[in-house]
Amino acid sequence: MLLSVLLLSIVEFIGRFHPVLVHLPIGILLMGLLLQALSRYPKYAISHGVIKVVLLCGMFSALASCITGYLLSLSGEYDDSLVAWHMWMGICVALVSMLLFVKVAKKENDLAYRALSAGLLVLIMVTGHLGGSLTHGSDYLTAALGSGLGPAAVAHKPIPDIKEAKVYADVIQPMLQANCYSCHGPDKQKGKLRLDDSAWIVKGGKDGAIIHPLHATESELMKRILLPAEDEHHMPPKEKTPLKESEIALFGWWIDQGANFSGKVKAFPQPGKIGAYLLALQAGNGGSGGPKASSLVPAAPVEEAAEKDLEALRAKKVEVIPVAHGSHYLSVNFVNAVDVTDKDLQLLVPLQKQLVWLKLGNQPVGDSGMAAIGQCGALTVLHLNDTRVSDKGLTYLQSLHNLRLLNLVGTGVTAQGVVSLEPLKQLQSLFLYRTRVELKDWKFLQQHFPKTALDSGGYVVPFLPWDTIDEMRPKKKQ
């Protein structure tokens, strides 16, 4: 018993050399074929003996690859039909290389010799490709040609109505597809587990069932997912994209509800956050990962600003830097600048395509400077707090259609002037603390800016009897 287990593990150990060994026959035999082809030209007179040795080496390495490959296939972690094809093609490679060696040894340069050479070339390429499909997945090559996004980045198809959606087909299966199929799918079955069909999921893997319906915490699937990321049994493995919190919760929820393969989402209770996670799938947000794109920077790329325009601003101690690595959009901050005049703001105009964030707070600039700002149509964030801007200056800003945040704190603007900003449909926040906008104007402004959060400021923290602070402080303990 012990001996057979030991034998099995030795078999598997030897089998695992296959992915290394296979590269030898590919390289050596191709080199042999190349040398043969070149030897036709007198310029590259290659000794016949060299070609013989190369082919001999190629032949033996092909044999070694066949043997180790067979041992590896016994582990059964791979798709049977693909493995069968790969195996027979590999055996053909070995056989053909033997025949070719015999031909070369006999110095027979006939038609059969050439046909064998051509055949070997084709066989090597097909076998190699099949092997690659086994290890990396059949879509490995073509994925790079596609949109450049790996299979993991495939977003959930937005579900038109989450209540009517199928709990398995629309919620669980897409998550399995994105995260698990590459190792537990049609091409590969690590741990003899296949997750691309309900029957396989119920059957489980090498160690038995992976799902214990109604008991998520006792299901191997959930146990593996919930292991610490550095545990070697954690799924998905460390080098793959980790599952999102929402995905983990949804897997657990699905098992707790009985691991149903046909019901609709609405048939199951949705405790706690599950409802929100499911709703997120409906909006098509379920697949988005990583840092969320900021709405404050346009998605479309822009050309780089001219260095001389940046230097002109930097000479005035104005900070000009891109908003992030790899972006040409600019953030400009006047916090260190001194003696800024309205005329200096003309320096911003050449950056009108790139400039998205501008801080001009506490600078003695006024209405005439706003003409220059008004030309910077890419602006999304504009701080004009404690400047000399008045209603007249605001009219220049009507053209800033991308503006999301406008800070007018401490300026002399009135409600009449602010209303002139009505064309700014993207405006999300408008700060009007310490301006001449009066309380009675407030309703009027809110009507004109239904989608904008208007902040009047002037908050107070009321005094409560509670506030009387006793001076007693704790003493430091030693």
Add this chain to the structure above:
Amino acid sequence: MTQKEIHNQRLVNEANARALSHLTRRHFLKESAMGLGALALGALLPGCGIGTSGGAGLDGGIVFDPANPLAPKLPMFPGKAKSVIYLHMAGAPSQLELFDFKPDLMKLDGQDCPDSLLKGKRFAFIRGVPKMLGPQAHFAQRGQSGAWVSDYLPHFSTVVDEVAFLKAVTTDQFNHAPAQLMMHTGTGRLGRPSIGSWVTYGLGSENQNLPGFVVLTSGGYLPDAGKSVWGSGFLPSVYQGVQCRSEGDPVLFIRDPDGMSRDLRKASIDAINEVNKQEYKEYNDPEILSRISQYELAYRMQISVPDVMDINDEPAYIHEMYGTKPGKASFANNVLLARKLVEKGVRFVQLFDWGWDSHGTDPSTSVDMGLIKKCKEVDRAKTALLLDLKQRGLLDETLVVWGGEFGRTPMMENRDGKQNPFKGRDHHVEAFTIWMAGGGIKKGASYGETDEIGYAAISGKTTAFDIQATILNQLGFDHTKFTFPFQGRPFRLTDVAGKVIDDVVA
């Protein structure tokens, strides 16, 4: 030649003479041997990917410019937050009296703690079998979000809709100093850079006349971990926190001494820099450039710091709002200063308020008396901070974090097995509450839950690493790629752990 030039020349000559005296025959031989080795090594190392300074990969693409260390730098992706105000309540406030409402704990008040909660656990002071201690405060749900906040914080209760609560934070350090280090440097041991240092190293600072990382303390004592919680560790030393005071001179020795005019000060700094430049030409040590820029920053700070650190010029209604009393060292004054600093483009402001260690050994450390007094000291100011940042249009780009270094037990402390004279709680690592606001944090959110007595996290468990990862994420950094090469490997603030808490990110 003017007097000044003669003086400068003399200093330069002196430096030259001293430099020459280093060059002995022995020195020459040593240098040439080392130099050959260094040449060879220099040729070898780039092949290993080491020594290619500024190369992306090892250091996340951050270039350290010693001549201009605080110049603003680019984040990895556009960050929502530009600056951070971190309010640390040193000593660890009791989550069970402030945010984590546990009515079931009330029913157990005075009963012996069940064995299951004690088995295999270690506490700082609890020995034997302690009694359970019910919540000492009255709780209510506040605002639209329905967040539970106790009546210890009546002002803060009105702004909970701006805030995201993390209610199942855990740590692995149950003593103050290591736990504070854990929160701020990512390890319980000394020697790693603090989060403010990492942030200023990665982003620089907007204002070139002020330090990029300012630390303010109140409560009468420094945090237990000392100045290491704002240390720069292995990062260049210019990124350590600059401790400012709200009483007396804001920075020690910032004022020119009597009889020293500003012109003379400038002249002497110019002369020193001249010597340093010579020194740099000779030795090419980037730390010398760093020193030159520090002298220049210090000179500019002499004007800008007293100005920004002076809260007297704030209008009376702002003082009323924060509850500040100019001229005194208080948390309220520090909070107002923090707002002023952030407004001026300072990157990271770190506040420590000492005195939250509610053990119940005397009235001032009891959860029903001393804790109330501490809450009164901070409640108005921190509420005012959120409202004031909001009305100035700064809350969207300023991340405010409030919390302690660990939580407190649902059991009443029994130091050395004897009941403490006042109601107090021991240090507790398995659950505490931290809140964040502004800087792209989801408003009115709450993440994480504890069990029915508030002993341990049951869902949404987070760690110091997760909080650090989230802070870096808001500033535009992927915490897994933000590294610094040290001792042969890239180091991260979050080491090998940490996950951005997506549930509180807007």
